[in-house]
Amino acid sequence: MSLPVQLWALVTVICITIAVSYIFKRLFSRHGLPPSIPWAGCAEGKQGAFARAKSTLLSFFRMKDVINDGYQKYSKAGKAYILPNILTGPEVIIPHSQMPWLLNQPDHIMDQNATNVQFLAGDRTMLHPRILSDTVHKRVINREMTKWLDCYSADIVDEITTSLDDIWGSHATIKPDLLGWKAVPLYQSLLQVIARISNRVLVGLPLCRDEGYTKSSSTFARYVVIVATFLHLLPPSLRPIFAPIIQAFDMYHYRGIRKAIIPVIQSRIIEYEFGTRPCEYKNPDYSRHNDYIQWALHDAYTHFDEESIRGRDPEFIAKRLTVLTFAAIQSSVITITNVLFDIASSPNCIAIQSSLRTEVHGVVSSRPESEQWQRLALQSMTRIDSTLRESMRLWGFLSRGVMKMVKKKEGITLPSGEYIPYGMKVGVTSYSAQHDEDFWHDAMRFEPFRHLEGDDGKPHAMVSTSETFMGFSHGRHACPGRFFASNQLKLLLAQIVLRFEIQLMETRPENKWLNNSIGPPIFDTLRVRQLNLDTADNASVGEASNELNISRFNVLKLDKLTEQHMDVPGRLRFTNV
Numbered sequence: 001m002s003l004p005v006q007l008w009a010l011v012t013v014i015c016i017t018i019a020v021s022y023i024f025k026r027l028f029s030r031h032g033l034p035p036s037i038p039w040a041g042c043a044e045g046k047q048g049a050f051a052r053a054k055s056t057l058l059s060f061f062r063m064k065d066v067i068n069d070g071y072q073k074y075s076k077a078g079k080a081y082i083l084p085n086i087l088t089g090p091e092v093i094i095p096h097s098q099m100p101w102l103l104n105q106p107d108h109i110m111d112q113n114a115t116n117v118q119f120l121a122g123d124r125t126m127l128h129p130r131i132l133s134d135t136v137h138k139r140v141i142n143r144e145m146t147k148w149l150d151c152y153s154a155d156i157v158d159e160i161t162t163s164l165d166d167i168w169g170s171h172a173t174i175k176p177d178l179l180g181w182k183a184v185p186l187y188q189s190l191l192q193v194i195a196r197i198s199n200r201v202l203v204g205l206p207l208c209r210d211e212g213y214t215k216s217s218s219t220f221a222r223y224v225v226i227v228a229t230f231l232h233l234l235p236p237s238l239r240p241i242f243a244p245i246i247q248a249f250d251m252y253h254y255r256g257i258r259k260a261i262i263p264v265i266q267s268r269i270i271e272y273e274f275g276t277r278p279c280e281y282k283n284p285d286y287s288r289h290n291d292y293i294q295w296a297l298h299d300a301y302t303h304f305d306e307e308s309i310r311g312r313d314p315e316f317i318a319k320r321l322t323v324l325t326f327a328a329i330q331s332s333v334i335t336i337t338n339v340l341f342d343i344a345s346s347p348n349c350i351a352i353q354s355s356l357r358t359e360v361h362g363v364v365s366s367r368p369e370s371e372q373w374q375r376l377a378l379q380s381m382t383r384i385d386s387t388l389r390e391s392m393r394l395w396g397f398l399s400r401g402v403m404k405m406v407k408k409k410e411g412i413t414l415p416s417g418e419y420i421p422y423g424m425k426v427g428v429t430s431y432s433a434q435h436d437e438d439f440w441h442d443a444m445r446f447e448p449f450r451h452l453e454g455d456d457g458k459p460h461a462m463v464s465t466s467e468t469f470m471g472f473s474h475g476r477h478a479c480p481g482r483f484f485a486s487n488q489l490k491l492l493l494a495q496i497v498l499r500f501e502i503q504l505m506e507t508r509p510e511n512k513w514l515n516n517s518i519g520p521p522i523f524d525t526l527r528v529r530q531l532n533l534d535t536a537d538n539a540s541v542g543e544a545s546n547e548l549n550i551s552r553f554n555v556l557k558l559d560k561l562t563e564q565h566m567d568v569p570g571r572l573r574f575t576n577v
């Protein structure tokens with residue numbers, strides 16, 4: 001009887017010893033980085049072990065302050081600095097001028113994918129250690145998903161309109177007030193909308209409207225980063241023991257996805273291998289199936305390398321699909337939540353909506369119905385595009401822009417001469433570049449249409465990354481899903497402004513930092529009101545709704561509006577539009 005107790009005591013002591021030595025290393029080690037590179041977040045002249053430990057602790061909840069400190073003290077002076085990170089270890093942040101050097105490094109010397117795998121604890125959270133590093137996702141996204149954008153834009157629009165109607169509109173359970181306004185829980189409701197739209201493309205009807213399936217895929221997507229955070233807090237040697245407990249909830253949702261999707265994959269494989277049209281996947285008839293399973297099988301049966309052959313296993317296809325759904329849903333819901341809060345809390349809230357509505361109406365009304373929501377039409381919606389890009393500039397969900405892990409065994413030398421050992425990370429932060437007054441006039445302000453005319457006088461589209469806009473990262477490893485994301489988000493924002501009015505908010509709810517991730521407000525509501533599309537054409541609905549809003553402001557909000565918002569009393573000045 002006493003033996004198990006002693007055994008438990010021994011196990012506890014071993015675990016505590018491992019944990020303490022892990023914390024000690026996390027807080028006090030220099031990780032082989034040269035003392036000539038200063039640590040951000042340390043007081044002037046203090047670079048000792050305790051000062052570094054303090055800034056490492058700060059990095060968990062106050063990463064923004066640590067980044068600002070490093071950027072102002074060192075980057076602006078053209079020097080590298082070390083950004084502590086309590087979860088994934090310190091990163092060397094090089095000055096902006098060294099970016100071309102960073103972007104030019106080949107993957108076998110400095111690997112961006114390895115940073116992403118580490119950040120997401122991808123060997124565990126991504127269902128199989130190879131899923132993030134295999135190149136299949138990129139291939140499928142580039143060759144199929146992006147190429148066929150126009151083929152499924154009508155499906156996306158259908159899913160947007162039905163899901164908005166179900167979740168915000170006439171079928172929603174949320175009751176409007178006497179003036180028709182509803183307070184919608186923004187992030188939560190958009191998570192459902194985006195899960196439906198993304199799944200409409202990835203798995204099609206009827207699964208994309210199956211509540212159990214969309215709940216599992218959106219919940220899995222939502223918790224990956226949280227699970228990864230907890231895993232990082234564990235010493236690596238204890239992860240095999242505790243990781244299954246931490247991951248249990250996410251794995252439960254993966255099993256929900258798997259149960260629904262495996263039979264579909266199996267029947268498609270049978271159709272391919274024994275069907276009457278065996279060549280279907282080699283010369284795909286995209287009118288029959290145009291979804292992720294089709295693309296994945298096409299890729300698996302037309303390539304013969306190890307990772308493609310792995311892709312013929314239904315279990316593996318289900319895992320890759322789940323991971324792709326994570327990449328598509330979570331990033332898109334964050335982006336659309338941020339942009340709607342930005343519009344709502346801008347002093348030009350009503351004017352911005354009117355301007356967007358007029359643009360969308362102008363673009364679609366000048367085209368035949370079959371082309372109204374196609375890629376070319378979306379390219380003309382430059383104000384919609386610029387609004388999304390501007391919100392991403394302010395609230396990109398990762399503070400890092402390009403971050404690469406040193407893969408060369410002998411380490412590397414920075415252009416400024418410092419030696420960086422194997423396994424360390426070197427890069428730039430997007431947060432600093434995107435909020436720098438030297439790059440962006442009035443950088444902290446939401447100016448939705450600023451990208452219509454960039455520094456070079458040309459419009460800068462949401463998908464075009466640069467050294468000062470890294471919302472999708474930049475360079476060879478910039479997000480391959482950005483063309484799909486931009487398409488989906490532009491369609492969604494366009495439909496929202498056509499169908500709903502957004503009520504002005506006095507203050508924007510705050511985004512929250514957790515380590516180097518920046519989350520949108522997830523518990524706040526947005527007040528929206530359905531527009532009556534039948535009463536007038538869309539442009540005049542836009543104008544009428546402004547008048548309507550102004551008169552309602554007179555009743556409800558006039559005391560909150562200040563002189564700067566008015567041309568004449570009670571009439572909003574439509575500036576910056």
Ligand code: HEM
Nearest residue numbers: 113116137327328331332335471472473477479480481485
């Ligand atoms: C607004 C929406 C999106 C944003 C803001 C976004 C952002 C990003 C960023 C910043 C990265 C680089 C991560 C890093 O290496 O540090 C990335 C990578 C990636 N994204 Fe997206 N993404 C979005 C939508 C999507 C969608 C819809 C898909 C798929 C359909 C997708 C698939 C991927 C994949 C596969 C990678 C890894 C690329 C690689 O390892 O080279 N993303 N995304």
